[in-house]
Amino acid sequence: MTEEKRANAAPLGLSGFALTTLVLSLYNAGIITSGAGTVIGLAAFYGGLAQLLASILEWRAGNTFGLVAFFTYGAFWEWYFISSLGIIPITSIGVGITLIAFGIFTLAMWFGTLKTNIGLFTTFLLLWITFFLLGAGAMTSNTTLTHAGGYVGILTAIAAWYTGLATVVAESLGTKPPVGRAIIK
Template sequence: MEKKVLVTEITANPAPLGLMGFGMTTILLNIHNAGFFPLDAMILAMGIFFGGMAQVVAGIMEFKKNNTFGTTAFTSYGFFWLSLVALNILPVMGLGEAADSLSMAAFLFMWGFFTFFMFIATLRISKALQVVFGTLTLLFFLLAIGNFTGSTLILTIAGYEGIICGFSAIYAAMAQVINETYGKTVLPIGELSAH
């Protein structure tokens, strides 16, 4: 009779990578939204590589760790960033009309709708993720309203709110890295249950 060998796979936590990709790119885009500099190649490059590809990689790694929330969040927001970049560069390449403010409002509203349900899931995970997803839900809805109404003030407020959202993601990422490295809670994240 053949012996069965149980293989235990131990993999690193991909969440900090995904959260950093999201957080840093969100801050840079929202510094633009707050009116400090134009939308340029720096933001687009971050959107493709760190906000986009790094989050998709983190999502695939979460899949391997059997984390449905992490897989859904990182893969979705990675592709959000790639689609946002595409919305900006496809018209320049002659591939479709530029999105008008109404279609951008619809795009941002749908992402806010999705994010609201992801926020509900965070109520069982951690306080840190509640802040990230709560502020992100607000950000998407502010951006949708700003685009729908054409209000520069709402878009500027969204920019500042988005900077807070991005920093909350960076905190959640670095807390996980530092806590894991030190083997104890150095930066609290308010973990509610194992996920």
């Protein structure tokens, strides 16, 4: 009996994360100022649902890091979706604390990327900086910090998208993805 080849779910999770992060970050940076409701649908389905699905597939593949990362960030986007609906009242302090808590989580996960590749290392490095800037901006109502978080978020999205899509293209060409070597061997 031969083992069936399974698809790599990480590019799906990274792409869902990257696209949703990019669109929200364009608003956070102040580059786009109208139509922010666009992010709500992305948060529910591509940022949220796609990452939750990717996390389950990573679990089946035995990848604990992928499971924890994709499930957590999928849940983050579902939180964003529910919070954006205005059903449950939230404060800027509450949002700021939540973003900083996600920043702490992401900082811890960043250490887990040291033995993966530079693509993931860069994505998680930029993401924890993004969360801290956005959290501080929300807590202090400082638009400069929020805009800075938006710009770093755009870089985060680019790094995540590159890492995910480089893997897809490399697999389709039968080559190794150009995402850089591990920081620590």
